Amino acid sequence: MTTKFYDRLSNDLTQLLENPINHNVTIEVGEAPINQIFKVHSYILQSRSPYFKKKFDETPFNENHVKELKMSNISSNLFNVIIKYIYGGTISFEKLEISIIFDLLIASLELDLDELVEYLQTHLVTNNASWLKLKFAQVLQTSYNKNFKIIQNFCNNIISKHPNIIFESDNFNSLPEDVLISVIELDDLQLEEDKIWDYVIQWGRAKNPTFPTNINEWTSDNFLTLKTTLKNCFPHIRYFNISSEQIVEKFYPYQQLFEPKLCSTLPTRTIRIPSNIISNIISNEHALEISSWIDRKETPYTENNPYEFKLLVRGSRDGFDIKTMYEICDKVSNTVIVLKVEDTREIIGGYNPLEIYNNSDGDWYDSKDSFVFSLKTENLKNSIISRVKNFNTAIYYDSDPTVECLDFGDALNLRYNLKTQKSSYCGTNHYEKPIRSNDDRFSVEEFEVFEILPKK
Template identity: 75%
Template sequence: MTTKFYDRLSNDLTQLLENPTDYNITIKVGEASVSQIFKVHSYILQSRSPYLKKKFNESPFNENHVKELKMPNISTKVFNVILNYIYGGTISLEKLENSIIFDLLIASHELDLDELVEYLQTHLSTNSGSWLRLNFAHVYQTSFQKNFKIIQKFCNNIIAKYPDTIFESENFNSLPEDVLISIIRLDDLQLEEDKIWDYVIQWGKDKNSDLPANLNEWTSNHFLTLKTTLKNCFPHIRYFNISSEQVFNKLYPYQQLFEPKLWLDINAKFLAPNNPISSTILPPRNTFDVTLPTRTTTPISSNIITDEHALEISSWIDRKETPYTENNPYELELLVRGSKDGFDVKTFYEICDNVSNTVVVVKVEDTGEIIGGYNPLEILNNGSGWCYSQDSFAFSLKTENLKNSFVSRVKSFNHAIYYNPGSQKLQFGDVLNLRGNLMTTKNSYCGTYYYENQIRSYKEKFSVEEFEVFKVSPKK
């Protein structure tokens, strides 16, 4: 019987890292302004990382018999975690933000630390689903670039059930071809086949910006250009599951994209359904009988908040101790979006006049913070002053850099909401003060009075990337 003393071994090797006696490698990590030099031992790192072994063998010794390496693309925080794993076989993620853990995953892949790559993927998929969904486009594309199979599976499950997550995202047209193909190959993609065709055509057109907007102006060369772009996507569309009406409406205008035999078979399916077809017939997708909810709880997507955020806000409205995790009892109808309607506070008053039960959310410029407030009162575009409410609250929502969302409820009911359209001011007590043009001027700030807690740095003025207002209504 063999007895293994791994704990003592781990501790002793970690001590060697902290007091690097007889080191023979220095690794400069991070960019110049935030770099750090680590003194390490080649035999330990070579035995754990194939990538580092190769790098060490390629690097010469200096006059002090020490090899010098540089890794500017890895942060010092991430490399510290990696070294503790390499030397001691231990890793602690409790105090790390999800963005750092994801960077750690990328760095571990670069260093060929297969065991750690698998562990971190499992950790993120199991414990950080909300963060992965919040950063979905970046996560999904990275998972293909780095071949993160576990993360890919997590993302594909989301896309299959909630295809709007990717097809209606602003990043859809920038998807690499292999990523798009992996999506349209999904057997359980909950999307009608003719809509999949629409998205594929949209993606292909975006790759060829010189194609005329009017299809009637297209020449044979234009169709050939699009056909060449989409040649690897077309085999994964299930043409024989598209209705005759949609074949006529959507496929017929693009018939020059099809090989003659396939186009003949698509039409033969409707004209002579009993005749044999030589083209490959893919099986229908495994769509559910019930209508799935969309990934967002609002009728249209938000540029700022996710469905998890909307569930949290709804929980605060209902004063739930345990947040809703599904089946949001409220609908959030978009009334104002800064990038569409303008960022002036006066725009808020003009569009939302006499509307009650609203949620205001802003994404802070530079920091990416998402803050806002719920106002149960009717918005007044005439007059100004303080308004009474027992149910208003302000909040800061979970983001890449903030581990948890939190709420701040009104405690001075007479100073719940302050309206002043003439001066372009809107206030939730003093805890959230919105001023003037929210994008071009840096006059908005968060104070401490009249609500339970401050929601961001006291009196630090900010401008915003985006601004949205939603009407909250019970779901029918």
């Protein structure tokens, strides 16, 4: 039987760090004027870190028989944590912000501290998942660039269930190729294959901003360039999952991109898209968020939505006229309207608990429960909800063709044809706060109206 006295060993080595007798290395950390010099022992550092072993082998002794290193890319605060770990095998997170812990993870990888790299990843995923989601784009890109497997798996699990968090993020078009490929190769990515194709094409076109906007104006060189841009992405698309109608609609314009052999040997994706939300705009996670607001929940729903979102109107299917919405939704209550704004890709909308009236005379209607909102895809915590404050001017209906509007106070004002006429806008009156940063007029890419029904 072997007895191990690790606590005493750790304490003695930590004391040696604090009183560096016979040190033979100095490490200058950080940039002046806040740089700091650490006196350390090469035999300890090189036995704990391959990085330092290599550095010491490359660095000669000076006239005082001391090796001098400079590390300007790491702060003295971070290095102080790392050097205590190297000497004593201890680390404390009590006074460290989460962002510092993440920086510590990056520094630990660069210093080849494998044990600490694994521990820090596990700590972040277990104890700071909400922060990782808050900084999702940064965390995702860093995790692939730095090869953090545990955090990669954490990110992949989120993307698989909520693909809009990456595909609809503001940073999507700037994703590195290896990150995009890692996403589209996921076997359980909860996104239809034709939409994956659309996003891949969008990413490829963003990499070639000089191409004509109209694909009919493209030259053979344009197609060849895009083919080169996307050559590593194409093998990860499951073409056999796309219907013949979609093949004609979405692939035919890009037929010059393909070789004769289009088939893929990849497995079919395990798609489990929730049946309670069928939308071109919002995700199931967005629907849970809206349902939480309807029920005034302090803790939002994360699963098991109590409501069914029954699609009544879709602009691309039924037309974009407000008049059409009135005709289809007349006498329907408890509705949510969602809109994707042209160019900015903002997702905004409102909840209306009242019956919709196909009223050509125009009138205000009272509500205490209506609200408007702005939904975020990359970070749901940044979504905005604005509840009605002037109850007697909550909702305004007018289906007269000369007026043709639906208003939530002055907070969300929808006018005429939502797609062809840039007449809709968001104001600041009658509801708690604005849902857009400006009152510019806008048109929409798509809009949908859902009836909200309790699940049976």
